[in-house]
Amino acid sequence: MSSADFLIQGVIKALELIFSLNPYILSITGVSIQVSGTATILATLTAIPLAFAISFMHFRGKQGLITLVNTGMGLPPVFVGLFVFLMIVPVGPAGFLNIVYTRKAMILAQYILITPLITGISLSAIKAVPRSIIETVFTLGGTQKDAVIETLKEARFGIITAVLAGLGRALAEVGAILIVGGNIARTGSVGGIGEGLSETRTLTTAITSETSKGDISTSIALGFILICLVLGVNILANFFQRRE
Amino acid sequence: MEELIRVENLQKVFGEKEVLRNIDLKILKGEIFAFIGPSGAGKTTLLRLLNFFEIPEKGNIRFRGMNSDIINIRRRMSLLFQTPAIFNNSVFENVAYGLKVRGIDKKIIDKKVGDALNIVGLPGIEKQNARTLSGGEAQRMAFARAIVYDPQVLLLDEPTANLDPANVMKIEEIIKRIRNERGTTIVLATHNIPQVRRIADRVGILLNGELIEVNSKVGIFSKPRDARSEAFINGEMIY
Helix, strand or coil: CCCCHHHHHHHHHHHHHHHCCCCCCCCCHHHHHHHHHHHHHHHHHHHHHHHHHHCCCCCHHHHHHHHHHHHHHHCHHHHHHHHHHHHHCCCCCCCHHCCCHHHHHHHHHHHHHHHHHHHHHHHHHHCCCCHHHHHHHHHHCCHHHHHHHHHHCHHHHHHHHHHHHHHHHHHHHCHHHHHHHHHCCCCEEEEEEEEECCCCHHHHHHHHHHHHHHHHHHHHHHHHHHHHHHHHHHHHHHHHHHHH | CCEEEEHHHHHHCCCCCEEEEEEEEEEEECCCCEEECCCCCCCCCCHHHHCCCCCCCCEEEEEECCCCHHHHHHCCEEEEECCCCCCEEEHHHHHHHHHHCCCCHHHHHHHHHHHHHHCCCCCCCCCEEEHCCCCHHHHHHHHHHHHCCCCCCCEEEEECCCHHHHHHHHHHHHHHHHHHHCCCCCEECCHHHHHHHHHHHEEEEEEEEEEEEEEEHHEEEEEEEHHHHHHCCCCCCCC
């Protein structure tokens, strides 16, 4: 069998797995969306107020916080995974939480990973709002709160782009969640492939394990879904960037 | 005429540069007061100080005797920038902004927005996106936004600097109409001397951060007290 045939057969089987709604594939996709989606929501709830606080308030340590955000934007996922793992293992300072190898640990790791990214891009979007817009709010009798609301309206497309960039990074990330989540599926195969339904197995971590087992068609199916998700997020992000 | 704004011994410094010094001035209720002077003389900075946008290094500004509760003072004024900042929204939302932040009833907002747009000659464009307006229309919409809540003082920074002659005439008509019909005090910063001749009651000449003369329009154009005023009005290069 040539390498082309091998790939074509892999793609055909992958399409069969996707369109037959294979439970193993669906459960992995569901865990990916649940973990990355929750982490993105929590990171957004932190990052946007943080970006506004940095933009509008004067406080001690502001420059240090900006440096921390900028550094955090380039954090290596495996380092974040290792850090979170060391915190939550039973002998670690947050061991009492008892969340190691759970989806909560994966959400925590992705939250740490993408909060600086969403904050940083939101900060740029807020800074791009002309100073004259904020001054006009004040000249028309608006308060600081009105200025924040108007800035949020003006920067909305940039902030949506920031959130989508965070979601994209979370979906595509593998190092951190592999360490803290453990890539666990229940015992016993379902739908004739892989192992049981996913517990902490996501699209990215499953691709690594299925490839190492030599199940290329399952890997291709998972990769295809992952690409579709990330592509969808990026198409949305591009749409909002153009609107901006 | 009643005194509305009093400025005493005002000084403003940016970095090493003293932008304004020893400014003493009274603005009277219902007048059109024009600051004239070359670019960089400090006209815009003085307007921003009058709107309590900047904090002076020395001296003080009182509006009807008050200089605290800045939000309350600022809500009785309106400052219109040379290039108006337009919110990315409809004309209605732009014009209604000052009323909404004051918590005015929706029915009153609808009526006041319509009235303000009529005054500036832009009726019926409420639903249009404000960023699609031409330069002249945008400036007139900004006027409507500035006058919609009946401010006691309207501060105008070079309001016709980037406009064609037809729009300049329209803006000047609007300024006179607002003053005559509503009794609004107008403070105007400009380097357009013919415009000052057409619309101002009193004039202050700013040169290099110093208010060298305050006089009536007739006085400043026929009998200026300061030789530098005469030279500036006659277009001689003295700066």
